[in-house]
Amino acid sequence: MRYADALHHSDSVRPVLEIAVQDVKGARIAQQAGADRIELCSALGPTGGLTPSFGAIRLCAEAAPQLGVQVLIRSRGGDFVYDDDDKAMQLADVRPALEAGASGLVVGGLDANGSVDIRFARLLIETAHEEAERLGRSDIDMTFHRAFDVVNDRRKALETLISLGYTRILTSGGAPSAPEGVNALAELTDWAAGRIEIMAGGGLRPQDFSAVSATGVDALHLSAKHVVKSAGGPGGGGVDAMIERTDERIVREAVRVLHGIPMP
Template sequence: MKFELCIASYEEALMAQKYKAYRIEVCAALEIGGITPSYGFIKSCCEIEGPEKHIMIRPRGGHFEYTPDEVHLMLENIEVCKALNATGVVFGALTENLIIDKETTGQLTEKAKSLGLQTTFHRAFDFVKKPIQNLEILIDFGIDNLLTSGLEPTAIQGKKTILSLLEHANKQIHIIAGSGVHANNVVSLLNTGVHAVHFTARKPIFNSVGLKMGDVFEPDEDKIQKIISKTY
């Protein structure tokens, strides 16, 4: 089984290595969908042997329309990822009409490819109105991977759309199913023919440290063990 672990701590990266994850998506602030992590965190993860390291390139939470200054920051962070020996970068940009922003996507893709980095368009795709037409845009740009839940809150709910995307893509882009993946649905998702499944494996230690400083998490080995056990 090919799986990608979405991580926000070094301990989770080590767990991904332990369970032979195919790739890790390295993020900060998963509670808002993930943003670009720190230099030190990227560097530490990229020094771990084993899984591919794909780094989130997202300058902030919220919508996926970016200003020229934000795009410049994203381009700079792609260069940082290359310098730290990442495998690839993960990004997504939309227009106010909820179609893929061709200008921004073109800039980010060109930068990544010029540096020899793989490219993944993230779940910003799940906000588009016409998935097949937008899939064609990604294929035309030569994007390597698409992470999607099939435009639904969870991938199992979006299974029908994922199947449609797979059929239309005809292996021109890898489709990765993500969101709500667990032991009870992973086999059904893998049976669609997706290239990989994507999930987090973390659990809260306690809910808040006060002063709105956020929750504290630890790796959830039980979840990853249960998912892996379903595929053997």
């Protein structure tokens, strides 16, 4: 389905709003501003996101109990083709993330040919469900992250993740940003046909919501962050160190736009 066709097929159900946060302040802002869900990671700007600490997960789960915390499991920056040590680290992070209060995990990995690493993807979801069962839980979400945007065959990857039981896919449609990937996003939602959630993310701003929502995606994902200068010094990131913070104004604007609330 092309984007122009999707405009005529979209319905009135609004997408879920997910905010990527990096600390407890961000989680608190997202809940108070009216977001629907959060993803928690660390080092978002420099690396694209890494696994947060046990303490960060626990505190964010406590600060935003209405939203739950989707926790990124990613051991390093760079490409998504992982060796055995990378995979072992990520699998080892599943249990503590769930013990700390994660309501879902955000994972991914590819093989050397650019396809979903099926064995690793299966190990991740099986490990998550086993650990959830051990904790007496049965409601763990599994999101496949933007490794999806560099697969060699999006439809094949989509069907693979559906067959493995994943909850959703975070994607820009393979484009540099979600607004640039609207045709592919419309195509993905058409192919998914409700069997897996499609969440648009990557370079999203509130002003892009209307066009991207028209593709029929189930959710919108944005970092809503701003950067502040910090005194670094030796061992602290240098004299011009920068800190990423969740911007409450952007989150509130995103909620306002998504809900169609008029400007005050």
